[in-house]
Amino acid sequence: MRMLDALRQRVGKYLLERTMRGGLDLRKLRFLPDAVTLPFKRHGVDPVPEMSALRDTEPVSELATLFGRKVWLVSGYDEAREALADGASYSNDLGQFVSQEGRDDSEQIGGLGMIDPPLHTALRRYLTPEFTMRRLARLEPAIERVVNERLDAMEAAGPEVDLVSAFAFPVPFEVICELLGLPTEDRERFFSLGVARFDLSQGGAGMFGAAAHTRDFLIKAVAAQRDEPGEGLIGGLLKEHGHELDDLTLGGIADGVFLGGYETSASMLALGAYLLAESPDAVRLLRDDPASVDKVVEELLRHLTVVQLAFLRFAKRDLVLGGQQISEGDAVGISLLAANRDPRLAADGDDLDTFDPAREPTRHLAFGHGIHRCVGAELARMELRIALRGLARRFPDLSVTAPADDLDFRKLSAVYGVEALPVHLYGADRSSATSASV
Template identity: 80%
Template sequence: MRFVEAVKQRAGKFLLERTMRDGIDLRKMRFLPSSVTMPLKRDGLDPLPEMAAIRATEPVTKLATLFGKNIWLVSGYDEARAALADGTSYSNDIGQFVSQEGRSDEDQIGGLGMTDPPLHTALRRYLTPEFTMRRLARLEPEIERVVHERLDAMEAAGPHVDLVKEFAFPVPFQVICELLGLPVEDRERFFELGVARFDLSQGGVGAFGAAAHTRDFLIKAVAAQRAEPGDGLIGGLLKEHGDELDDLTLGGIADGVFLGGYETSASMLSLGAYLLAENPDAMAMLRDDSAGREHVDRIVEELLRHLTVVQLAFLRFAKVDLELGGKQISAGDAVGISLLGANRDPAVAGADPDTFDPHRPPTRHLAFGHGMHRCVGAELARMELRIALRALATRFPDLAVTAPRDTLDFRKLSAVYGVEALPVDLHGAGDRVPAGR
């Protein structure tokens, strides 16, 4: 069977879009029972207290879900790592959990996280060469350019700016465009679609439509490059695999890369900037050249662990009866892994796991997942964070958030956690507002 036919028949689409299509109004999710919403709710930047209580007493526990079925929630680090590493006992095919009825071929082309071998193996084989350190090194000067361009724009607009709008979203967007190899003249329209895609203010209706338009945009971008491939990821895949990948399939792959690398990096930049603004010592460490990259790398890893913006790993399903964390899981049961819960486990973080500690020794955190479904773009994300946050701390050492934490508009029940806006004073550390809860 040709690869594209396998994609059309088996690839799952992203859970958020399925949720929209299945008629769930995300504006109403705040009124659902806590047993349903707890894994996706936070108290500011922290998991709800219930998460720690469950992890301590029942690191694998059964919860209700939006879809009328139960899932096993895994919140312990050891249990989460074991489940993520097990590529034979679980299936990541989300189609088992949500109806496929009425889905088009375009809808069914999803990302690596929702596919099983051999389809997953094929997708990974196509993408992995595009994310080697040698390939990523070619992006580093472009990331530097984009970051400093946005810092210049903020300084010109400041001192009071929304860091999300002016920095956290534009930087990873431009990086993804460079990675994919999208023409500069097309990026403004693509940016509009990207912003709309993650806007859940209308219950997800507009976001679902924008998702379809985004896929169409990328499919057309593939078609435009087929005759003369560019230097980006799309062009590279066309050069190497153009005979076996049609426009629909390659557009779906590009869409998966966009989804995996845009919103997650934007959320990490905005929430990371928030934490750094409230921790002047960490800001100073980022600017310190005496230790080379050691301080920067350590802070980036602690931010990834502490924030864990991808709150849950993609759902997986037991293929066989198995035991996890002392619980008997039956074949067909759904398993949800709380990456946030696992990364706040003392088993991996040590003392004070809920504290952001820039001096914390490196941990084996699960912010990028683990096993065969580990994020293929992890090193690109690290590079973006390292360059962007260090440059931000150097350019604006007195950066201050101008709103208390309890007034910030954090996302409600989002698979990727973040803040909708982050008002800052670029030069206002003297007027810093206490963080609060």
């Protein structure tokens, strides 16, 4: 506990000094300048043509000047991987742009992706053992149960349902609650808060407001379990490390797991189903060929890359990246989506702008890379394998009932998704038989 307190005091002092020098507060930013929104724009599930053209001509480019600093966009695969791996040259300390004045502890800048070593190292070591394949294998029966329950509910409600509210959101939400040891009540509230946490349409204001609500919920959940720890991850960490972790610290750790564990997976399931509805070959592989399930999932992860931009980084020294001179203090954004479509990543000239379920997996960056790589990557893969295979087996003829232009894809969000996905569960033969029986 003393070590963590000392680290937090050092980091807090550092953030306050940086903020006082800059006089900046992202919480008060009501909109993003148009110049910095390019990496968040898409046409359907694809990057806009301007993004791809920029990557192909200038894989590291100056995007804008914001708060007196240059903002660089990295869109090439090799350059993205280099920057993500270089923890010594870049800081993930977003707190330098957030005033500490008047903020409650529950509003602290949180998430392992927004802090640097040594605090990052100290906190991540608590989580790493919980996300080994051996530990995660214990969750597999629970994931199977949740998926089957959701599929049963869809079948009972069909033949037309909204796949987002009926399947894509509740599956990862219930799984992450199972993992953490939390109740699943108030699902609708967290659906809206999860979307708001990544919504950039109001600048930083909406994001930080939603963050405060979910963080406060997790801090209270930790406090409630401190005397009688539950069976989930929160209870396990309290039993093993409760003397080292106060409610605020453990609540922050749990908040990162909670949010990252359901919002990104929900987007992947919804957009994955959207692609599967247009790819009978992918559905057949998921349904009939167990050996191909991993391949299909990896291609979906690469092609969709729902986490569009890696956590913002700041150069700790003058450096050169992709032939560009980056100055100390410059902000560096890394487009994971553009990097994962880079032709240089392709084998034998494959077109990475197409979805090919038979493609051999690439070294994609959908989960990031380096010390900030997503700690829950293997859990996400497990969920996607079970949920998408279950969906393909139960409803192999599932179709989307709305034209792409009518779907409400998120306009400006760090995590890309669709607000609703109306689907028909059965093919024409099954639909006709159902109508006749009624």
